[in-house]
Amino acid sequence: MRAATGLWRWRHNPLRRTTDLVEAWVALTAALLLCLAVPLAGWAVGTSANESLQRSVRAQHEERVPTVARVVRSAETGEAGATGQRPADTAGERRLRPAVVAAWTAPDGTRRTGTVTTTREQADPGDHFPLWTDRTGRAVTPPMHPETARAHALIAGLTVALLAGFLVESARRVAVHRLLRRRYDRLDRAWAEVGPDWGRTGAGS
Known part of the structure; x- marks a missing residue:
């Protein structure tokens, strides 16, 4: 600086x-x-x-409730297109966060089932993993950490x-x-005024 x-x-x-x-x-x-x-x-x-x-x-911690979900089965079966292929970015993301069909208990005590992603590298039927839901029991992302x-x-x-x-x-x-x-x-203007007489006898230079 x-x-x-x-x-x-x-x-x-x-x-x-x-x-x-x-x-x-x-x-x-x-x-x-x-x-x-x-x-x-x-x-x-x-x-x-x-x-x-x-x-x-x-606010997120007040609106979201932690629970434990149980893996029912993998969600990959039947989700691919007719050729069984997915875009590279989607496939890479699901390798890191596999999608599964899971069951969990809503805050009101009712049983819910849906397709969610897990943080486990491999999720087999019967495995349990932490899950966050809103007050209605819908699966949501975890709240932000302070x-x-x-x-x-x-x-x-x-x-x-x-x-x-x-x-x-x-x-x-x-x-x-x-x-x-x-x-x-300013220098250019001053030189324009003095320059023509520079060095002449009697010009004051």
Whole structure:
């Protein structure tokens, strides 16, 4: 980061131009934003995201109920097409999370049967595995873990901080570029006025 490279222009000397002082202010402002505002923005977004995600986690734990399901049979039989083939991504996913027909007990005590996926590499009839359901007994995904929610919030805060820092540094570079262009334009105008008489006797050079 080179946001503070123009701070030396604060020094008082007869060669200091107005654009030098402006560049120093730009560098100081960018340094303060990078040191204070950017971390504060990341912290605020991360904190807000964490609070929102934690509320969602608590709501999911209230709405979803853990139970134990029993494998009835594999769900692969009859699910393939006429050729018995599936897309590669679907086949790969089912190797990691095999689909089975399972039976479980709903929160109201009724018996339910349906096709669900398991986290087991191999599920044979009679095997038991953990399952989450909603209050009506329908199989749902597990609720988010609080640590997972915090990790997502941390990523969100870091992302915002990085984007804010990038915007600050980009704005500084644009401002410095415009100041340089202004200096060159002034030098070109000054040379256009003095250049034709440069080195002539009596021209004051």
